[in-house]
Amino acid sequence: MNLPEPFRLLLFVLGTMAFVGANAAYLVWVERKGAARFQRRPGPTEVGPAGLLQPIADALKLMSKQLIVPPGVDSILFRLAPILVMMPAMMCLATIPFSEALAARNINVALVMVFAFSSINVMAIMLGGWASRNKYAIISAARIVSQNIAYEIPMMLVVITLVMMTGTMNLREIVDQQAGAIWHWNLFRLDENPLMPVTFVIFYICMLAETNRAPFDMAEAESELVAGAFTEYAGMGFGVYFMAEYANIVVGCALATLLFLGGWQSPIGVWSGIPWFLLKMYALVFSVIWVRWTFPRTQFYSLLNLSWKILIPVSLATLVLTAIMMKIL
Amino acid sequence: MNDFPFAPLILTVTFLVFAAATAGGALLAALTTRIIRSVCGLSLCCVGLAGLYYFLNSPFLALMEILIYVGAVCVTIIFGIMLAEPDEPVPGGISQSSVMWATGALAAAAVLFWGTARLGISGHWPKPPTTPGDGSVRAIGISLLTTYSLAFEVISVVLLVAIVGALALARLGRHHE
Structure with a gap:
């Protein structure tokens, strides 16, 4: 690919936007179909074959709705919050390498960048909830903060554990180290660090919590808080929040794929490439949907207890044990 | 590029x-x-x-x-x-003391700004001893434990003080109830 730099940049910006949009639309379809199958009903069937055109109808409906800014809200912050939710998710995608050749930027601190920008996401949802001046939205905003602070710590700890093993924060180098067959993937490198599966499970749980997915969707909790922080949003304002949620799920699953499942490396050692990356990533995304429709929402207290009393000590222990093992072995 | x-x-x-x-x-x-x-x-x-x-x-x-x-x-x-x-917030009127505080803060800020600006423009800035790191884990680790080890330790002391302070405040609050 010898495109001139400006065109490459433009292509990546357009490509990211298109990817985020199309991805959100069709993940909603997968979510609805999946939910329906888990509950033994057909799901969307009317629009297009197997309901495949349903996302387009949904998007048209959302866009044709009036954008209401209710009286009494903090109007600047209320309008700004959906944009602020969307932006970091797109920024994160800039650092994710989809394959050897398909990456917007190959930077050394890519891993830190993903975490830095996903931390803005919390603030944006919280500002949206606060600016709504609605009791449900404020309760939800308070829950989001305590949840995200609690789960960011174990996530960072397991990522540090991984970085200690890889010795780099460059996502492409991390994937390159996992070249070869399936037992070279970080998840299965038990000869170097037998604690890797524990690390992966903690990472996965924290990712569910950071993206506010069930069983940790305390922020939205539609049966108790109407729609949580998004209660006052109408039309596309609400739609953007949803797009951002799906974009964040994709970023989280892509990161899990890159860090633990070998990125675009194939499990048999040959024919590595972008199909493997997409396959692994969407398998993880499907598992996220699967978890959502299988487990009930946890209580808020048990959610915080899980993080502070179980996940943080366990991840600290893995960190220390990994350090010891790296010194001794 | x-x-x-x-x-x-x-x-x-x-x-x-x-x-x-x-x-x-x-x-x-x-x-x-x-x-x-x-x-x-x-x-x-x-x-x-x-x-x-x-x-x-x-x-x-x-x-x-x-x-x-x-x-x-x-x-x-x-x-x-x-x-x-x-x-x-309740919009309060401008009191005598707040004007005084504002003047004092403005003067202090002006002096500070003048000082740093002067230092920045006319001061002799030696070249940094090492070239700036490329952001790799190795470079960051080495510079944290050699060149910047003092800053690193001082930051940990600050964090310790913050934790102890938070604990002290929380204890006091519990006693008052």
Whole structure:
């Protein structure tokens, strides 16, 4: 690919936007179909074959709705919050390498960048909830903060554990180290660090919590808080929040794929490439949907207890044990 | 990157945007009456600062600025505000003492600004002993444990003081009830 730099940049910006949009639309379809199958009903069937055109109808409906800014809200912050939710998710995608050749930027601190920008996401949802001046939205905003602070710590700890093993924060180098067959993937490198599966499970749980997915969707909790922080949003304002949620799920699953499942490396050692990356990533995304429709929402207290009393000590222990093992072995 | 058209122009504009974000965010944080907006100003200021750090060839520091100041500090401040007072602040009149405080603060800030500006423009700045790191884990680790080990230790002491202070405050609060 010898495109001139400006065109490459433009292509990546357009490509990211298109990817985020199309991805959100069709993940909603997968979510609805999946939910329906888990509950033994057909799901969307009317629009297009197997309901495949349903996302387009949904998007048209959302866009044709009036954008209401209710009286009494903090109007600047209320309008700004959906944009602020969307932006970091797109920024994160800039650092994710989809394959050897398909990456917007190959930077050394890519891993830190993903975490830095996903931390803005919390603030944006919280500002949206606060600016709504609605009791449900404020309760939800308070829950989001305590949840995200609690789960960011174990996530960072397991990522540090991984970085200690890889010795780099460059996502492409991390994937390159996992070249070869399936037992070279970080998840299965038990000869170097037998604690890797524990690390992966903690990472996965924290990712569910950071993206506010069930069983940790305390922020939205539609049966108790109407729609949580998004209660006052109408039309596309609400739609953007949803797009951002799906974009964040994709970023989280892509990161899990890159860090633990070998990125675009194939499990048999040959024919590595972008199909493997997409396959692994969407398998993880499907598992996220699967978890959502299988487990009930946890209580808020048990959610915080899980993080502070179980996940943080366990991840600290893995960190220390990994350090010891790296010194001794 | 060198074959980019109008590269100097784009660089200048980006730099000005970041500088404006830093200064504007700081002004917003200081001048607005609603405390939630001043936190937003603070986070805007931090994002601008992160951009300036990026211009100074330290991407790691830039990202840490966003991760820590926007992602942790501002979020915690907003959390505190939300627990305390979700509504409008009561607009109080300007009292004699607040004018005095404002004058004092303005004078102190002016002196500080003059001093740092003068130092920045006319001071002799030796070249840094090492070339700025490329942001790799190895470079960061080495510089944290050699060149900047004192700063590293001092930061940990600050954090310790913060934790002990928080514990002390929490204890006091419990006794008062």
